Every structure is written in structure tokens, then in C-alpha cells.
Amino acid sequence: MNIKNGFIGLFGLLCLFGFLFGGVQVGYGLVDDFNDNASVDDIEDYRLSFEVSLMDELSENQIGTEISWWIAADTHLGHTNYQGELQTAVEDINTVPTDYAVILGDLVHDGSSYVAEFDETMNKLDHNWSYILGNHDFDSETNEPVKEVNYFSEIVNGVQVIGISDEDGDQKDKTVVGPEQDQWLRETLEENSSKPTIIMSHHCPIDREVTSFEDWLGEEIDEYNVVLWISGHAHKWDYQEDIDGFDFDRLKITSIYHWGWGGAQEEQSIILSFEGVDENTSMVHVDFRDHNTGEWLHIDDLNPPNLPFVIAMIIAITSIPIAILTLHARSNR
Known part of the structure; x- marks a missing residue:
């Protein structure tokens, strides 16, 4: 018995x-069907593409050009399992035609000890780069940011690209934006309200109960021409359209740092390209890169x-x- x-x-x-x-x-939740959720004009085997209309005409020099940004997230230098994944990624990206780079937070892991190594590795890129802060970019004891709270706006072939940083490391799964950054963001959106806009942050603005999102921007964000929000944090791929009724789509990108869980799709990132098509049209392209193999990722290979x-x-x-x-x-x- x-x-x-x-x-x-x-x-x-x-x-x-x-x-x-x-x-x-790995990350949060089950894998979503990428193809069913992608609200784009064209899904090729290796590229997502969507067309944006421009109110302000492109110059002759911009038409026919393609400007590419390397967008990566969650490098986590200083984590116990870190094995130099950022160095591998930088070496790989230097073999790919790119013009700029942005790391979407969690540059290091809860302390400033590895900031110098992060900067040194990123400075090996063949082009300029920037960053935004994530929840792990704060000292675990003092909650002070390990690097300057950085936010920016650039116009790339008629498309406005905005990056915003977390400002409170105690909120592990929420975006906290201080008054100064909040005012800057609102003014920037208002100033360029006619331009199609891509916003980048560490946390997704809808999932994980973003702090005071309804008060912060809420439905008024639909008054601006935000077409896409790109974030990290989740260590997995995901693309969904019109999240919770908002007019923009959401792209979560996976991480550079590899947690070490079996089969996790990490050590990967995207190339975000802006192609000037004609005076009033640009195309935005998203390509997926595996830095371990140095190869482009097929859409069907994301998040097996x-x-x-x-x-x-x-x-x-x-x-x-x-x-x-x-x-x-x-x-x-």
C-alpha cells in the first residue's frame, strides 16, 4: 500500500x-504566434516591413537611402552567468552595415562595477551609439542610476525615433518617468505630432502594469502619430497590434545576455532600417539577427x-x- x-x-x-x-x-508567458499578431504591410521570411506616410517631404538626398540602427536589449554585464555576450554581439554587428546603435536598458546588473566594461565594449562599435536605462541599471543598495538618465529624439528619413529611460530601479516591472523627462516627452510629441513616431523603452508600455500609464499619456497618445513601441525586459520575442485599443503596435525584443535556461532564444537583436521611398513615403524594416551564428533569423525560428x-x-x-x-x-x- x-x-x-x-x-x-x-x-x-x-x-x-x-x-x-x-x-x-523563458521571459513572461507563452510564446505568441508572431505571424498572426504582426500588423505590417509585408512579412518576408527574414524581414518585417511597413509603410509610413510623411506629411513633411523628404529631400532628394534622402530618397533612395536606407539608414540602419542596431537595437538590442538586456546585456546584463555583471550578472553571475555573464559570458561576454555583448562582446560577441558587437563583433558581429561590425560585420553588418549599420549607422547607429541603441541598447534598451539593463545594461548592467544592479551595480556600477561593470559600467566601464560596458562602455569599453560598446565603444568598439564602428559607429556611434546611445542607451536608455532599465530597472537593473540602478545600484541595488542606493537605487541611484549607474549612468546618466538618458532620453533622446532623432528624425530618421522622416520618422521620429524617441528613447525614454526608467528612473526608478525599485519598480522591477514598471516604467517610472520623472517630471522632467515626462515634460520633455510630451513637448517632443507635440512638436513633431505630424511625424510617424517610434518610441523605445526598456519596459513595454502596456504589459506588466506600467506605472500610471493612463495618467502619463493614456489615450492622448493616440493624438500623436505613434506607429510602433519597441521594448526589451521580457527576454523573448513578441509582436502585437493595437494593444488594448491603442493605435500603435508593440515589438518586444529578446536579450543579448543569455540566462542559461535550456533553449532560450537570446543573444539576438534587431536591425531597424528607415528607407526613403519617395517624397511622402518611408518604409520601416525590422531584421532579426543571431549573434552566435552571425546569421539572419527566419521569422518562423523566433521563440521555438x-x-x-x-x-x-x-x-x-x-x-x-x-x-x-x-x-x-x-x-x-
């Missing part, structure tokens, strides 16, 4: 393991189920009927 009880208990634990861990992908997910689901599926049959057999004795 004790053996039977132990057998049943074991499978019960396996069932629990399967449900708890089988439903958790990882090994722990597959194993856990197999355990859950097989253990439940066995446990039920065992209980049934026991009740008949």
Missing part, C-alpha cells in the same frame, strides 16, 4: 511540475518552444492518465 501511495504521490508531483513549468516560457517546456508538457500529458488509472485500480481493490 505504501508503494502504491508513493507511486501516486510521485505522479502527482510530476503533474504539478508539468503544469507549473510547462506553461512558463524550449527544452524545459517540451519535457514538462510531456510529463504532464503522460502522468495525468497514469495517475488516474492508478487511483481507479486502487479504488477497485
Whole structure:
């Protein structure tokens, strides 16, 4: 009887393991179907593209040009498992035609000790770069930012690109924007309200209950021509359209730093390109890069189920009927 009880208990634990861990992908939540959620004009095997209309005409010098930015996130220098992934990524990006780079937060991991190494590695890029802060870019004891709170706005082939930083490391999964940055953002959006705009931040503005988003911008963001919001933090790929009724789409990019979980799609990033098509039209392209292999990623290869997910689901599926049959057999004795 004790053996039977132990057998049943074991499978019960396996069932629990399967449900708890089988439903958790690296990052947050299950993988979304990238193709079904992408609201873009064209999805090729390796590129997402969408067209934006311009109120202000491009110059002759801009028409026919393509300007490319390397956008990456979550480098986490100083984490115990860090193995030089940023160095590998920089070496790979230097083989790709790019004009600028932005790292979307979590540059280091909870302290300033590795800021110098981060800067030194980024300065090996063949072009200029910038950054915004994430929740791990604050000292774990003082909550002071390890680098200057940075935010910026650039016009690239008629498209406005805005980067905003977190300002409170205690809010691990929320964006906190101080009064000065808040005022700057509102004024920048108002000043260039006719321009199609891409906003970049560490946290997604909708998921994870962004702090006071309704008060911060809320529905008034639809008064501006925001077409896309790019964020990091989740360590996984995701693209969804018109989140919670807002008119912009959302792109979450995965991380440069590799947590070490089996099968995680990390050490990857995007190239964001701005192509001047004609006087009143630009195309925005998103290409996906694997820095380990130095190859472009096929859309269908983004976020495959990882090994722990597959194993856990197999355990859950097989253990439940066995446990039920065992209980049934026991009740008949």
C-alpha cells in the first residue's frame, strides 16, 4: 500500500511540475504566434516591413537611402552567468552595415562595477551609439542610476525615433518617468505630432502594469502619430497590434545576455532600417539577427518552444492518465 501511495504521490508531483513549468516560457508567458499578431504591410521570411506616410517631404538626398540602427536589449554585464555576450554581439554587428546603435536598458546588473566594461565594449562599435536605462541599471543598495538618465529624439528619413529611460530601479516591472523627462516627452510629441513616431523603452508600455500609464499619456497618445513601441525586459520575442485599443503596435525584443535556461532564444537583436521611398513615403524594416551564428533569423525560428517546456508538457500529458488509472485500480481493490 505504501508503494502504491508513493507511486501516486510521485505522479502527482510530476503533474504539478508539468503544469507549473510547462506553461512558463523563458521571459513572461507563452510564446505568441508572431505571424498572426504582426500588423505590417509585408512579412518576408527574414524581414518585417511597413509603410509610413510623411506629411513633411523628404529631400532628394534622402530618397533612395536606407539608414540602419542596431537595437538590442538586456546585456546584463555583471550578472553571475555573464559570458561576454555583448562582446560577441558587437563583433558581429561590425560585420553588418549599420549607422547607429541603441541598447534598451539593463545594461548592467544592479551595480556600477561593470559600467566601464560596458562602455569599453560598446565603444568598439564602428559607429556611434546611445542607451536608455532599465530597472537593473540602478545600484541595488542606493537605487541611484549607474549612468546618466538618458532620453533622446532623432528624425530618421522622416520618422521620429524617441528613447525614454526608467528612473526608478525599485519598480522591477514598471516604467517610472520623472517630471522632467515626462515634460520633455510630451513637448517632443507635440512638436513633431505630424511625424510617424517610434518610441523605445526598456519596459513595454502596456504589459506588466506600467506605472500610471493612463495618467502619463493614456489615450492622448493616440493624438500623436505613434506607429510602433519597441521594448526589451521580457527576454523573448513578441509582436502585437493595437494593444488594448491603442493605435500603435508593440515589438518586444529578446536579450543579448543569455540566462542559461535550456533553449532560450537570446543573444539576438534587431536591425531597424528607415528607407526613403519617395517624397511622402518611408518604409520601416525590422531584421532579426543571431549573434552566435552571425546569421539572419527566419521569422518562423523566433521563440521555438524550449527544452524545459517540451519535457514538462510531456510529463504532464503522460502522468495525468497514469495517475488516474492508478487511483481507479486502487479504488477497485
